[in-house]
Amino acid sequence: MNIVLNLNQEELVRLKAKYYSSSQPSKNPYITFFAKVGKTSISLYNSGKVVFQGSDAEKLAEDFGYVRTPVPKKQTDLIGTDEVGNGSYFGGLMVTASFISEENLPFLKAIGVADSKKLTDEKICQIAPSLIEKIPHVALVVEPQKYNEVIASGYNAVSIKVALHNQAIYLLEKQLKHQPEHVIIDAFTSATNYQKYVNKEQNHPLTTVTLLTKAEDQFFAVAVSSIISRFLFLESLKKLSKEVGLVLPSGAGALSDQVAAQIIKTYGIEMLEHVAKLHFANTQKALKLAQR
CATH class of the missing domain: 3.30.310.10 (TATA-Binding Protein)
Incomplete structure (x- = not known):
C-alpha cells in the first residue's frame, strides 16, 4: 500500500x-x-x-488527514478529474473533469487511452482532439497571468487546484442528464485538506468524491482528463512560446531559470508574469541570473 x-x-x-x-x-x-x-x-x-x-x-x-473511502469497482457512470501544469513554471494550469459511460469503453480501449504520463506528447496530441469531441467533459484553463492574479488574491497552490477540480465537477454534473455514481480525483492533497478548502467554495457537487492516489492508472475517466489537460497545457506552452519568441520548457528546472532570465532581460518582469507562475522559486533565481 x-x-x-x-x-x-x-x-x-x-x-x-x-x-x-x-x-x-x-x-x-x-x-x-x-x-x-x-x-x-x-x-x-x-x-x-x-x-x-x-x-x-x-x-x-x-x-x-487520510480518509479511507470505498473505491468504485466500475469504470463507468463516474466522473474523473486530473490537472496538468501545476509543476511547470511556464504555462497555465489545466483541470479537466470527464464522464465515462458504458458506451465509451470500446472507443477508449481502441484509441489507446492510458495515463498521460505514460504517453508521448505526440500520442497525446494525436488522440486528445477525438476525446474532446466524443467524451463529455469540462476543461478549465487558467493561463499564467490569471493564475498569478488568483494567487495574489489569497489562494495558494493547493487551494486553487481544489477550487478548479470542484468547479469542473460541478459544471460537468450540470451538463449530464443524471447524477453519476461517483467522482474520482487523482489525489494531490489529503481528503481533509481538500474538504477544508472546498468548504470555502460557492458551488458544491452532489456526487460523492474520492481522492485516490495514482487514479489515472485505475480509471479511464481520470486518464481521459489527464490526456485532455496535458494537451491543453502543451497548446498553452506553444502559444506563449510564440508570443515571447522563445521555446518555453515544461517543468521547473535550471533551464526554466535561464529562459526566464532571458525574458526579463529582453522584455522585463511584466512579460514573465504573462508566461510564468511567479510564486515558484524560479522567479528569484531568474532575477539573480538577469542581474549578472
Whole structure:
C-alpha cells in the first residue's frame, strides 16, 4: 500500500515528533526525514510530500488527514478529474473533469487511452482532439497571468487546484442528464485538506468524491482528463512560446531559470508574469541570473 500526502508545516512538525524514536538515516538525498514503523515506512521529501508505504500505510496516514473511502469497482457512470501544469513554471494550469459511460469503453480501449504520463506528447496530441469531441467533459484553463492574479488574491497552490477540480465537477454534473455514481480525483492533497478548502467554495457537487492516489492508472475517466489537460497545457506552452519568441520548457528546472532570465532581460518582469507562475522559486533565481 502506498499513500502520498501533502502536509502543512504544523502537520509535518507533529509527524516528526510522533515518529522521532522510529527515525532512521536515509541514503536518498531528497528525503529529509525517514522512519520505519513495523513493516511500514514514512518518507518526508524536500517538497513536503510524505509517503506512507507498507501494510499499515492507511492506518498511519489516517492520523494526518487520510480518509479511507470505498473505491468504485466500475469504470463507468463516474466522473474523473486530473490537472496538468501545476509543476511547470511556464504555462497555465489545466483541470479537466470527464464522464465515462458504458458506451465509451470500446472507443477508449481502441484509441489507446492510458495515463498521460505514460504517453508521448505526440500520442497525446494525436488522440486528445477525438476525446474532446466524443467524451463529455469540462476543461478549465487558467493561463499564467490569471493564475498569478488568483494567487495574489489569497489562494495558494493547493487551494486553487481544489477550487478548479470542484468547479469542473460541478459544471460537468450540470451538463449530464443524471447524477453519476461517483467522482474520482487523482489525489494531490489529503481528503481533509481538500474538504477544508472546498468548504470555502460557492458551488458544491452532489456526487460523492474520492481522492485516490495514482487514479489515472485505475480509471479511464481520470486518464481521459489527464490526456485532455496535458494537451491543453502543451497548446498553452506553444502559444506563449510564440508570443515571447522563445521555446518555453515544461517543468521547473535550471533551464526554466535561464529562459526566464532571458525574458526579463529582453522584455522585463511584466512579460514573465504573462508566461510564468511567479510564486515558484524560479522567479528569484531568474532575477539573480538577469542581474549578472
